[in-house]
Amino acid sequence: xxxxxDRQTTQQERIDSLLSDQGINLTRQRRVxxxxxxxxxxxxxxDQLFEMVKQAGxxxxxxxxxxxxxxxxxxxxxREIFIDANRTFYDSNTSHHHHFYNVDTGxxxxxxxxxxxxxxxxxxxxxxxxxxxxxxxxxxxxxx
Amino acid sequence: xxxxxDRQTTQQERIDSLLSDQGINLTRQRRVxxxxxxxxxxxxxxDQLFEMVKQAGxxxxxxxxxxxxxxxxxxxxxREIFIDANRTFYDSNTSHHHHFYNVDTGxxxxxxxxxxxxxxxxxxxxxxxxxxxxxxxxxxxxxx
DNA sequence: AACCAATTTATAACTATTCTAAACACCTAC
DNA sequence: GTAGGTGTTTAGAATAGTTATAAATTGGTT
Ligand SMILES: [Mn+2]
Ligand SMILES: [Mn+2]
Ligand SMILES: [Zn+2]
Ligand SMILES: [Zn+2]
Numbered sequence: 302x303x304x305x306x307d308r309q310t311t312q313q314e315r316i317d318s319l320l321s322d323q324g325i326n327l328t329r330q331r332r333v334x335x336x337x338x339x340x341x342x343x344x345x346x347x348d349q350l351f352e353m354v355k356q357a358g359x360x361x362x363x364x365x366x367x368x369x370x371x372x373x374x375x376x377x378x379x380r381e382i383f384i385d386a387n388r389t390f391y392d393s394n395t396s397h398h399h400h401f402y403n404v405d406t407g408x409x410x411x412x413x414x415x416x417x418x419x420x421x422x423x424x425x426x427x428x429x430x431x432x433x434x435x436x437x438x439x440x441x442x443x444x445x
Numbered sequence: 446x447x448x449x450x451d452r453q454t455t456q457q458e459r460i461d462s463l464l465s466d467q468g469i470n471l472t473r474q475r476r477v478x479x480x481x482x483x484x485x486x487x488x489x490x491x492d493q494l495f496e497m498v499k500q501a502g503x504x505x506x507x508x509x510x511x512x513x514x515x516x517x518x519x520x521x522x523x524r525e526i527f528i529d530a531n532r533t534f535y536d537s538n539t540s541h542h543h544h545f546y547n548v549d550t551g552x553x554x555x556x557x558x559x560x561x562x563x564x565x566x567x568x569x570x571x572x573x574x575x576x577x578x579x580x581x582x583x584x585x586x587x588x589x
Numbered sequence: 590a591a592c593c594a595a596t597t598t599a600t601a602a603c604t605a606t607t608c609t610a611a612a613c614a615c616c617t618a619c
Numbered sequence: 620g621t622a623g624g625t626g627t628t629t630a631g632a633a634t635a636g637t638t639a640t641a642a643a644t645t646g647g648t649t
Binding site: 381383384385386387389401403404408410416418420425426428429430431432433434435436437438439440441442443444 | 527560
């Protein structure tokens with residue numbers, strides 16, 4: 302067993318326990334989807350992820366990509382970002398952060414700083430609890 | 446001419462100049478859509494607005510509702526709020542404010558306070574200018 | 590009236606997402 | 620090993636919000 306295999310095994314174990322820790326059963330499809338998605342911090346559409354998984358040589362249906370993304374969102378492994386009526390991104394980085402969206406280029410960029418305020422329960426509508434704070438700063442090219 | 450008619454005339458004149466000031470030609474359809482939408486501060490889907498206009502006795506096609514909303518958005522008379530992949534709201538209040546969205550009930554509520562930070566150009570991605578700051582606090586019912 | 594540009598309209602097209610029901614995978618019991 | 624069961628995947632259909640198309644209508648101008 303060389304060091305390359307060691308690293309791969311370790312990375313696979315990380316992905317596996319990421320899913321297992323959330324009570325997600327391991328399957329070939331969920332593993333390859335998670336491998337692709339969690340390889341780095343990125344914002345992908347379902348279709349982009351589908352294409353990347355295909356590119357990696359795996360046979361996974363688009364329905365499974367949607368099912369799995371929905372499952373990951375429910376388990377808190379991934380964050381949905383609704384940009385407009387026909388553009389949903391999935392963010393592999395679930396830590397508290399916000400986004401710039403360039404309406405001209407379609408680029409979605411992380412904002413490092415914590416811009417949105419903290420909420421305490423009594424500031425929320427009665428009988429509700431915080432789910433998530435979605436802050437999107439829409440920008441356009443200055444000289445189009 | 447009684448005071449009721451005075452008021453109606455005045456209100457119609459307000460709507461007319463709201464549109465004219467943006468270089469929008471006045472038509473029967475644009476007037477009834479604007480009357481309905483700008484009657485109060487509210488968040489409506491295209492379909493809700495379409496139904497309200499029908500209810501008011503006017504014959505306006507859904508295509509015209511979409512065309513007119515798109516025109517109003519372009520002219521800055523109305524603000525689009527993208528809640529999820531199949532829920533776009535149109536906000537008749539374009540002043541700087543943000544929203545609570547209850548994922549259980551579907552309610553979209555204004556937040557009075559100014560929560561999101563101000564931006565100056567050098568804080569934005571290079572070569573871009575601010576368009577709009579969209580802040581949505583998603584909440585769920587505490588005891589579902 | 591004839592003309593013209595802008596607008597509206599019905600309808601089709603598009604597309605992201607969800608649904609459906611059958612096939613498949615994997616495990617356990619016998 | 621075979622049967623049975625549960626969870627998962629799959630192709631394809633369905634759904635629904637939105638946009639595009641192209642013909643009809645409107646309202647103003649000569
Ligand atoms: Mn908190
Ligand atoms: Mn859609
Ligand atoms: Zn991000
Ligand atoms: Zn609002």
